[in-house]
Amino acid sequence: MTASQRGVIAAGHPLTAAAGARVLREGGNAVDAALGAMLASFAAEPLLTGLGAGGYMLVAGPGWEPALLDFFVEAPPRATDGSAAELRAIDVSFGDAAQVFHIGPASCGVYGTPAGVCAASARWGSVPLAELAAPAAGLARTGVALNRGQAYVAKILAQLLRSSPECAALWAPTGGGVLQEGEVIRNPELALALERLGAEGAEPFYRGDIAAAVSDWLGERGGSVTREALAGYHAQPREPARMGYRDRLLLTNPPPSAGGTLLAYALGLLDRRPGPPTLAEIVAAMESAQQERTPAFLDGLVQEGFLERFLAERLGAALPGHQAAGGAGPRTGGLGSTTHISVLDGEGRACSVTATNGEGSGVVVPGTGIHLNNIMGEQDLNPEGFHRHPAGRRMPSMMAPSVVTRGGEVELVLGSAGSNRIRSALLQTVVGVVDHGLDAAAAVGAPRVHFEDDIVYAEPGIDTRTLAAAGRRIVAFHELNLFFGGVQAVQRRDGKLLGAGDPRRGGVAVAA
Secondary structure (H helix, E strand, C coil): CCCCCCEEEEECCHHHHHHHHHHHHCCCCHHHHHHHHHHHHHHHCCCCCCCCCEEEEEEEECCEEEEEEEECCECCCCCCCCCCCCCEEEEEEECCEEEEEEECHHHCCECCHHHHHHHHHHHHCCCCHHHHHHHHHHHHHHCEECCHHHHHHHHHCHHHHCCCHHHHHHHCCCCCCCCCCCCEECCHHHHHHHHHHHHHCCHHHHCCHHHHHHHHHHHCCCCCCCHHHHHCCCCEEECCEEEEECCEEEEECCCCCCHHHHHHHHHHHHCCCCCCCCHHHHHHHHHHHHHCCCHHHHHHCCCCCHHHHHHHHHHCCCCCCCCCCCCCCCCCCCCCCEEEEEEEECCCCEEEEEEECCCCCCCEECCCCEECCCHHHCHHHCCCCCCCCCCCCECCCCCCCEEEEECCEEEEEEECCCCCHHHHHHHHHHHHHHCCCCCHHHHHHCCCEEEECCEEEECCCCCHHHHHHCCCEEEECCCCCHHHCCCEEEEEECCEEEEECCHHHCCEEEEC
């Protein structure tokens, strides 16, 4: 780090990153900066995250015991008297992939971001939450012009954005097509909600008038998020998953999330052989991780001690660095309407936070400005069928905010959007930095592959001929694509702090 650096932040939107960088310049720590950025993202990246979303935050560094804060979406109770609404299916195409998403009141789960913001601020923050919320409220009130990335997401989700009058009023205010690049999205009701979050904390969102408005609106339309389900929600601190890789230590998201466990497993497989892994070995590790995602695995995630048993049984009892505590298109998980923020401050403290609204449900609750998530309609999170998770269970997300340490110091902070592609994007970024000595920008920008359902999806620059010669089925993309995730990473390298925003999703990095 140079003498003038107070830190660096990488995020999925210039305004999101700028909000966090401003907090760093004014003396805030990594969590303060991440929270300021996260709140700004609710206005700047409203299709990816928001007050109706959920996520995870990982912190580490001097003076902070490594910890994971789980504020992901919980399954609500499911009506059994026939009054529950059915999921609504919509078709979405983004380039070389086409998918079916499920939206509507039945797709909404119990949101976690208000609780997560307040819990993180209380535990690690040094800047009053009201000060962090004010700039974000200003963005929501005055409006944000859609950049190319956000306009693209709006375009492919146009059917969703016109699926309810309330959502259409925000995204298609003239009654025609959805907002395009350069047009402004305004949400003054969200501005008021952000100001209340800063002044009153999470109480109104879980036990007050906002909670009542959400539950009543959904209940009248067959949704399942009740007042009782909201009142019982709390952000949960957890011990991070740990996995040694080469001479580094990965800290990542533990169960009941699935993504961190599978990322740790894939790195453990690659660590069995010295030297940089070949492309074939990386694909084989991805394949092994996918094969482990069975019904027994998903059920096991909620069991005490599952992480240790799972890794020990597959990688051996002595886990290095591990401590207890050409197809028609992919049949993969959703678009991954998710965003990530990575921060490293001047004291070497790290904050990695990933949040998602699924694709959004199309349900905007009047008077609150909140666009609710569609996590209960995400096929990737419900592989055994929809509405089968018991009420109160955290959904088994692929999100894996992560930190890589070397010699006890934070070296790399990263996370990604992209549904199932999160684990493959992070795997390749870690390999790029650790095995190939790349800086964050080169590692994030390198072409990627993803394995799923016996198909290798590949970006330009990947040696597909070698994979094809080995009998792999290939779907080749024509350019870098948001399908392959959106890694935001910051790095300590040769005494300097560096950052990288993923060009696939309009990411940027800003030094403070």
